[in-house]
Amino acid sequence: MSFPPVRRSLPTPEAEGLITMVAEFADDQLAPRAATAEATEEFPRKILAHMGQLGLLTLPFPESLGGGGQGYQIYLQVLEEISMRWASIALSVSVNCLAHQPVVAFGSDAMKSELLPTLMSGTALGAYCLSEVHAGSDPSAIRTSAKRDGNGWVINGTKAWVTHGGAADFYIVFARTSDDPSHGISCFYVPAGTPGLTVGKRESKMGLTSSPTTLIHFDNAHIDDTGLTGLIGEPGDGLRIALSALDAGRLGIAATATGLAQAALNYSLRYAMDREAFGSQIIDYQGVSFMLADMDAQIQSAREMYLAAARLKDSGQPYSREASISKLIATDTVMRVTTDAVQVLGGAGYTRDHPVERYMREAKVMQIFEGTNQIQRMVIARHLVNGNLGKGSR
Numbered sequence: 489m490s491f492p493p494v495r496r497s498l499p500t501p502e503a504e505g506l507i508t509m510v511a512e513f514a515d516d517q518l519a520p521r522a523a524t525a526e527a528t529e530e531f532p533r534k535i536l537a538h539m540g541q542l543g544l545l546t547l548p549f550p551e552s553l554g555g556g557g558q559g560y561q562i563y564l565q566v567l568e569e570i571s572m573r574w575a576s577i578a579l580s581v582s583v584n585c586l587a588h589q590p591v592v593a594f595g596s597d598a599m600k601s602e603l604l605p606t607l608m609s610g611t612a613l614g615a616y617c618l619s620e621v622h623a624g625s626d627p628s629a630i631r632t633s634a635k636r637d638g639n640g641w642v643i644n645g646t647k648a649w650v651t652h653g654g655a656a657d658f659y660i661v662f663a664r665t666s667d668d669p670s671h672g673i674s675c676f677y678v679p680a681g682t683p684g685l686t687v688g689k690r691e692s693k694m695g696l697t698s699s700p701t702t703l704i705h706f707d708n709a710h711i712d713d714t715g716l717t718g719l720i721g722e723p724g725d726g727l728r729i730a731l732s733a734l735d736a737g738r739l740g741i742a743a744t745a746t747g748l749a750q751a752a753l754n755y756s757l758r759y760a761m762d763r764e765a766f767g768s769q770i771i772d773y774q775g776v777s778f779m780l781a782d783m784d785a786q787i788q789s790a791r792e793m794y795l796a797a798a799r800l801k802d803s804g805q806p807y808s809r810e811a812s813i814s815k816l817i818a819t820d821t822v823m824r825v826t827t828d829a830v831q832v833l834g835g836a837g838y839t840r841d842h843p844v845e846r847y848m849r850e851a852k853v854m855q856i857f858e859g860t861n862q863i864q865r866m867v868i869a870r871h872l873v874n875g876n877l878g879k880g881s882r
């Protein structure tokens with residue numbers, strides 16, 4: 489089912505063309521496949537490869553490094569269009585960018601000149617391994633270790649919740665290199681296929697079921713420190729690298745959540761205009777139309793918030809506070825909107841004959857990953873306090 493396009497204020501005709509192209513591609517290639525792939529838990533690697541060839545997996549990175557050279561305000565709207573048709577694919581694009589970010593921002597010259605052309609060619613899919621079973625909200629508690637070993641490093645431990653686990657071509661791994669409380673964690677580029685790296689249990693999830701989430705085990709996994717593999721940045725820089733990538737990643741989740749919420753509104757609006765009760769279309773009842781109006785207002789607010797944060801990022805200004813606000817607003821919005829979409833459809837909304845129950849299941853995790861919404865509030869509160877103590881708001 490296709491819906492009228494979202495009204496967007498785009499800065500250039502080129503950006504308008506990109507959004508139109510993505511919307512047509514997603515209508516044609518993504519929307520028809522989403523429900524079946526989610527039901528069968530099939531990861532659409534071929535579709536992602538095709539999207540890579542179209543340049544859609546690396547849009548926000550500089551053209552000089554082989555990326556798409558798009559500002560975040562454009563990239564995020566592309567993500568939103570993808571998520572409107574299939575949220576797991578938008579998650580994949582967002583996580584792939586999250587995994588590329590440390591190489592782009594902190595990689596050695598050799599990584600940038602020799603590795604990035606391959607990574608940016610669209611064939612490589614990345615994974616970001618920060619969380620562990622006992623360390624999610626508090627990444628400083630991670631236990632996976634990396635120890636010097638000749639001209640490289642040997643990694644031991646288990647990473648949890650790895651999106652693209654088993655499907656990725658490379659893993660960005662955060663591991664402990666010393667006990668220093670603030671500089672004890674380092675960041676590593678680990679190619680898939682490294683001996684000692686094995687893929688563990690695939691999680692059985694409530695939603696986003698086509699997207700694989702697995703444990704990744706490191707058992708004496710040796711990586712050479714060649715400048716192409718191994719350490720990214722300096723030893724001890726890991727937490728700083730992880731958190732800076734997450735600021736950008738949270739904007740990706742905000743856009744993904746906004747797109748999913750828009751899909752839920754579109755579907756429930758169409759249903760409300762068709763469905764009759766007491767001799768009228770249910771949209772004619774204020775109890776229903778006001779619910780839809782609230783959904784529309786909340787989605788537009790979420791969109792404007794992530795765009796405001798993206799414009800700060802695009803103009804080189806700090807945006808960490810705004811990224812957390814965007815993630816909080818958009819993911820709380822998608823949870824409310826998808827729940828209300830089920831309500832608009834009544835009993836039909838509770839069945840798998842309609843996609844809104846799936847949207848509701850998919851929405852929940854967005855309040856959890858890339859920092860739970862409690863953690864986003866902690867980040868926002870910290871900015872408030874620091875700003876009022878004259879320490880600068882970021």
Ligand SMILES: Cc1cc2nc3c(=O)[nH]c(=O)nc-3n(C[C@H](O)[C@H](O)[C@H](O)COP(=O)(O)OP(=O)(O)OC[C@H]3O[C@@H](n4cnc5c(N)ncnc54)[C@H](O)[C@@H]3O)c2cc1C
Pocket residue numbers: 583615616617618619621622623624625626648649650651652693701853856857858859860861862863866
């Ligand atoms: C589908 C999925 C995909 C994921 N993909 C990735 C990935 O690709 N890479 C990766 O590294 N991680 C990934 N994660 C992990 C995700 O980021 C963590 O689940 C998340 O950060 C929360 O950590 P936790 O699950 O350990 O919860 P916990 O940290 O145990 O938190 C449990 C509860 O306590 C609350 N809480 C914790 N501390 C505080 C506090 N100080 N104040 C108030 N409340 C608090 C939390 O908000 C939460 O409600 C993924 C998770 C899921 C579910």
